[in-house]
Amino acid sequence: MPRKRKKLPKKRPAQKKPAGKSMAETADRHRLYQLAVQCVESEIDMVDDTYKEIRGRRAVHLREDFCGTANTGCEWVRRRDGNTATGVDLDEDVLDWGRRENLGKLSEAQRSRIELLRKDVREKGVAKPADITVAMNFSYMCFKTRDDLRGYFAAAHAGLADDGVFLIDAYGGSESWCDTREKTKCDGFTYLWEQCNFNPINGHINCHIHFRFPDGSKIRRAFSYEWRMWTLPEIREIMHEAGFAKTIVYWEGTDEETGEGNDIYEPSEAGEDDPSWIVYVAAVK
Numbered sequence: 126m127p128r129k130r131k132k133l134p135k136k137r138p139a140q141k142k143p144a145g146k147s148m149a150e151t152a153d154r155h156r157l158y159q160l161a162v163q164c165v166e167s168e169i170d171m172v173d174d175t176y177k178e179i180r181g182r183r184a185v186h187l188r189e190d191f192c193g194t195a196n197t198g199c200e201w202v203r204r205r206d207g208n209t210a211t212g213v214d215l216d217e218d219v220l221d222w223g224r225r226e227n228l229g230k231l232s233e234a235q236r237s238r239i240e241l242l243r244k245d246v247r248e249k250g251v252a253k254p255a256d257i258t259v260a261m262n263f264s265y266m267c268f269k270t271r272d273d274l275r276g277y278f279a280a281a282h283a284g285l286a287d288d289g290v291f292l293i294d295a296y297g298g299s300e301s302w303c304d305t306r307e308k309t310k311c312d313g314f315t316y317l318w319e320q321c322n323f324n325p326i327n328g329h330i331n332c333h334i335h336f337r338f339p340d341g342s343k344i345r346r347a348f349s350y351e352w353r354m355w356t357l358p359e360i361r362e363i364m365h366e367a368g369f370a371k372t373i374v375y376w377e378g379t380d381e382e383t384g385e386g387n388d389i390y391e392p393s394e395a396g397e398d399d400p401s402w403i404v405y406v407a408a409v410k
């Protein structure tokens with residue numbers, strides 16, 4: 126996505142190259158996505174701490190909307206015995222990959238505490254009420270009108286327990302609301318984030334993820350998204366229109382030495398004119 130999340134210092138080779146085939150031909154795009162874009166350990170730290178701060182207790186049941194490979198849900202059930210998770214995604218192929226490669230690596234007890242549903246996230250009544258529902262890596266930006274986004278937020282609201290919390294991420298800044306390319310070196314490959322065809326009149330943008338390998342081979346458009354760039358005030362207003370009582374924006378602090386984000390997110394009503402920012406927004410039922 127626009128900026129790689131901070132990785133924990135864990136080195137995992139992306140893949141080995143069998144003779145005769147290019148690295149791109151033997152690569153697994155879902156594995157590369159997880160390595161390049163996600164850091165589920167720090168994401169679950171944030172989710173767990175945020176719920177505790179808001180509700181004064183630990184969440185038990187997490188719902189992961191747009192779960193893709195369900196990497197986040199798997200980390201949740203690994204985190205504490207008793208934690209349960211539901212992942213929801215429309216795409217059977219990505220769910221199958223997640224079942225095989227992520228759920229398949231859980232212990233039997235952990236696996237018994239996670240279910241994956243092939244459903245539209247806007248469908249109501251499909252899963253047990255969640256303490257916390259997460260929709261990460263900006264996936265809700267596929268909803269391009271206020272009515273569609275409100276419809277999704279209302280479904281998220283309906284899917285929560287009475288004291289539930291809905292947590293999403295958002296990004297923006299002058300370097301984000303435009304066509305752009307951003308390159309990030311990962312272990313064994315390069316991850317490219319491309320935004321193109323930005324239309325400032327309706328906010329629509331096309332985004333692509335490409336991967337490049339040391340042997341010169343590439344996977345172009347490994348993943349593509351058609352999104353609308355939503356502003357934070359719009360997101361918060363629509364969350365309130367969908368029934369949430371309160372919204373909290375978590376703004377990232379700054380590392381004094383590097384001037385970069387320090388991966389510490391605190392509630393704030395006063396952001397800075399940063400050219401590129403990522404925040405979390407909690408919507409409280």
Ligand SMILES: C[S@@+](CC[C@H](N)C(=O)[O-])C[C@H]1O[C@@H](n2cnc3c(N)ncnc32)[C@H](O)[C@@H]1O
Nearest residue numbers: 191192193214215216219244245246261262264
């Ligand atoms: C950006 S990817 C997954 C992001 C993942 N949550 C993460 O944190 O990296 C978006 C996913 O949303 C799914 N998706 C798109 N529209 C959906 C919908 N209306 N209901 C359920 N899943 C949807 C796609 O199949 C895709 O797997």
